[in-house]
Amino acid sequence: MDCTGLCEVLTQGGTDPGLAQFLSILLGVLLVVTVPLITVIFLIWIERKIAARIQDRLGPNRVGPFGLLQTFADLIKLLAKEDITPASADRLLYNAAPLLSLAAVALIWAVVPYTPYHVGADLDIGALYFVAVASLGTLAIMIAGWASNNKYALLGAFRVVALLVSYEIPLVFALLVPVMLAGSMSMVDIIHAQSGMWFIFMAPLAGVLFFISSQAETGRAPFDLIEAESELVAGFNIEYSGMKFGMFFAAEFLHVFTNGVLITILFLGGWYFPGWQMPLIAFMWLGLKAFIPYFISLWIRNTVPRLRIDQVMKFNWFFLVPLSIVNVLILAFLVMVLKEIGWVPVDETGAMALAQAGFIELLPMTIVLFISNVLICVPIVNRLRRMGVEQRAAREQLRTQRAMAAGD
Amino acid sequence: MIQFDFSTIAFFVFAVLTLGGALGVVTNRNLFRGTIWLMVSLFGVAGLYVLLSAPFLAAVQVLVYIGAIAILFTFAVMLTRSLTRLNVRYTRLWPSALGAVLLFAMLVIGVIWPVFGGNELYNQPISDVVRTTTDLGVALVSGEGYVLPFEVASILLTGAMIGAIVIARDADEEEMEQ
Numbered sequence: 001m002d003c004t005g006l007c008e009v010l011t012q013g014g015t016d017p018g019l020a021q022f023l024s025i026l027l028g029v030l031l032v033v034t035v036p037l038i039t040v041i042f043l044i045w046i047e048r049k050i051a052a053r054i055q056d057r058l059g060p061n062r063v064g065p066f067g068l069l070q071t072f073a074d075l076i077k078l079l080a081k082e083d084i085t086p087a088s089a090d091r092l093l094y095n096a097a098p099l100l101s102l103a104a105v106a107l108i109w110a111v112v113p114y115t116p117y118h119v120g121a122d123l124d125i126g127a128l129y130f131v132a133v134a135s136l137g138t139l140a141i142m143i144a145g146w147a148s149n150n151k152y153a154l155l156g157a158f159r160v161v162a163l164l165v166s167y168e169i170p171l172v173f174a175l176l177v178p179v180m181l182a183g184s185m186s187m188v189d190i191i192h193a194q195s196g197m198w199f200i201f202m203a204p205l206a207g208v209l210f211f212i213s214s215q216a217e218t219g220r221a222p223f224d225l226i227e228a229e230s231e232l233v234a235g236f237n238i239e240y241s242g243m244k245f246g247m248f249f250a251a252e253f254l255h256v257f258t259n260g261v262l263i264t265i266l267f268l269g270g271w272y273f274p275g276w277q278m279p280l281i282a283f284m285w286l287g288l289k290a291f292i293p294y295f296i297s298l299w300i301r302n303t304v305p306r307l308r309i310d311q312v313m314k315f316n317w318f319f320l321v322p323l324s325i326v327n328v329l330i331l332a333f334l335v336m337v338l339k340e341i342g343w344v345p346v347d348e349t350g351a352m353a354l355a356q357a358g359f360i361e362l363l364p365m366t367i368v369l370f371i372s373n374v375l376i377c378v379p380i381v382n383r384l385r386r387m388g389v390e391q392r393a394a395r396e397q398l399r400t401q402r403a404m405a406a407g408d
Numbered sequence: 409m410i411q412f413d414f415s416t417i418a419f420f421v422f423a424v425l426t427l428g429g430a431l432g433v434v435t436n437r438n439l440f441r442g443t444i445w446l447m448v449s450l451f452g453v454a455g456l457y458v459l460l461s462a463p464f465l466a467a468v469q470v471l472v473y474i475g476a477i478a479i480l481f482t483f484a485v486m487l488t489r490s491l492t493r494l495n496v497r498y499t500r501l502w503p504s505a506l507g508a509v510l511l512f513a514m515l516v517i518g519v520i521w522p523v524f525g526g527n528e529l530y531n532q533p534i535s536d537v538v539r540t541t542t543d544l545g546v547a548l549v550s551g552e553g554y555v556l557p558f559e560v561a562s563i564l565l566t567g568a569m570i571g572a573i574v575i576a577r578d579a580d581e582e583e584m585e586q
């Protein structure tokens with residue numbers, strides 16, 4: 001492992017090289033962990049403000065300027081609350097579940113490239129690492145549901161796990177598209193491949209699929225079966241109180257923004273913006289772009305009603321999964337054809353190299369892929385419209401029959 | 409002589425996770441906890457893969473074994489809820505215990521003993537080349553690589569999946585007739 005930056009300074013200052021390396025890595029790890037944890041404090045405020053505006057309210061506005069310090073007040077309240085562990089709960093697992101839940105989200109940030117020069121760990125398998133780590137969140141919910149020793153908690157956990165495991169499939173297939181276009185699973189390589197053209201223009205359908213399934217992964221409306229108050233009281237976290245409950249919620253809030261950041265990296269070009277690659281400004285671009293999917297996610301959350309579990313499952317298995325598979329197949333085929341025609345920039349070895357091409361060189365390829373995506377969408381939208389019309393007609397017929405029966 | 413650098417410490421941490429988790433699986437009376445210990449053990453193995461320069465395998469280990477198979481285990485355990493509080497002592501499994509001990513002894517003698525024997529062969533790293541995911545992908549689909557086993561495994565898995573669907577569907581129809 002090389003020794004640069006802080007490590008070099010420490011070594012020259014007389015510190016043992018091994019220790020210096022350890023310290024510099026430790027500092028980096030601390031920074032990577034701190035950024036999301038500080039972000040989440042303000043995300044809660046932002047989310048509550050946006051939700052309030054959508055519902056024609058003011059939102060938190062008492063503690064601090066614009067209610068900015070409201071989250072700190074809530075935090076102190078949660079910490080001061082009595083921390084109850086149910087008598088019949090499995091103590092060890094009950095206490096481990098909230099930690100695991102938050103850790104599963106925080107760990108994703110290890111592979112997030114903040115700027116061109118600052119990345120926690122540029123793993124060769126970044127995208128796969130994200131999927132693997134995110135699957136730990138499912139485990140945390142399962143453990144929480146079981147360890148609480150509560151019927152509602154267990155039922156809630158079953159539903160959530162069924163939801164999360166199912167929606168992981170379209171998520172991974174959508175993730176496959178940027179990986180395929182960049183020819184690498186490393187997050188840094190994926191961003192560099194978008195220097196000329198963002199992947200959202202080449203594969204808008206994959207972007208939308210990723211967004212929908214990540215919305216389901218966070219358990220937000222319209223997929224918020226996790227907390228169905230009318231049926232399950234509160235879902236898997238019903239027995240949790242105080243800061244343990246707070247940790248589940250911090251994990252959820254953070255997960256939504258993390259998904260925004262991931263969509264930015266995978267489809268919106270990460271920190272790329274024409275002419276602006278300074279570290280601090282790049283960091284700002286990443287944050288600003290991440291707010292676009294984040295805001296849309298909140299918008300949907302606050303305006304769409306909850307779906308039933310069977311509707312959610314049907315939507316996934318009969319719509320998202322086949323669509324995502326077809327999308328990957330068609331994209332792979334088209335990229336292969338375009339490569340034979342010579343519209344795809346290649347490097348010396350003949351492999352696809354989008355990172356070396358500019359905007360103009362990528363334009364024909366982008367147009368073909370974009371049109372293919374639109375063509376996939378046309379029959380789907382038509383079919384959905386027909387299904388909607390049929391269902392409305394059936395309901396109308398039922399209503400007339402009932403009216404006639406009542407009239408007799 | 410063992411050098412105490414950070415990868416050595418990491419190795420011991422992961423080794424303790426793997427063995428401790430495995431011990432938890434066999435000694436726990438609560439099946440659900442046993443499943444969780446199994447996940448700890450599998451996580452330790454994933455860590456060992458990272459130390460062996462196989463990050464892809466490590467990620468797949470976490471994704472498939474912890475994220476999918478172990479979750480299925482927890483589902484199976486929960487569907488048999490009475491099994492989460494076992495009071496029965498299984499004391500008549502001496503033949504299996506003996507078999508396990510013999511197998512372990514064979515492993516110790518065959519694999520671990522020669523390494524301590526000062527054999528020069530074992531002091532050499534097997535390969536300096538760190539294989540990337542691209543190499544793995546090429547090996548899976550190239551004619552000189554593992555394309556045939558890969559395809560056979562795919563067909564086997566597809567067959568298993570169709571079989572599962574057929575079995576599940578028949579049961580459903582019988583229930584409906586009743």
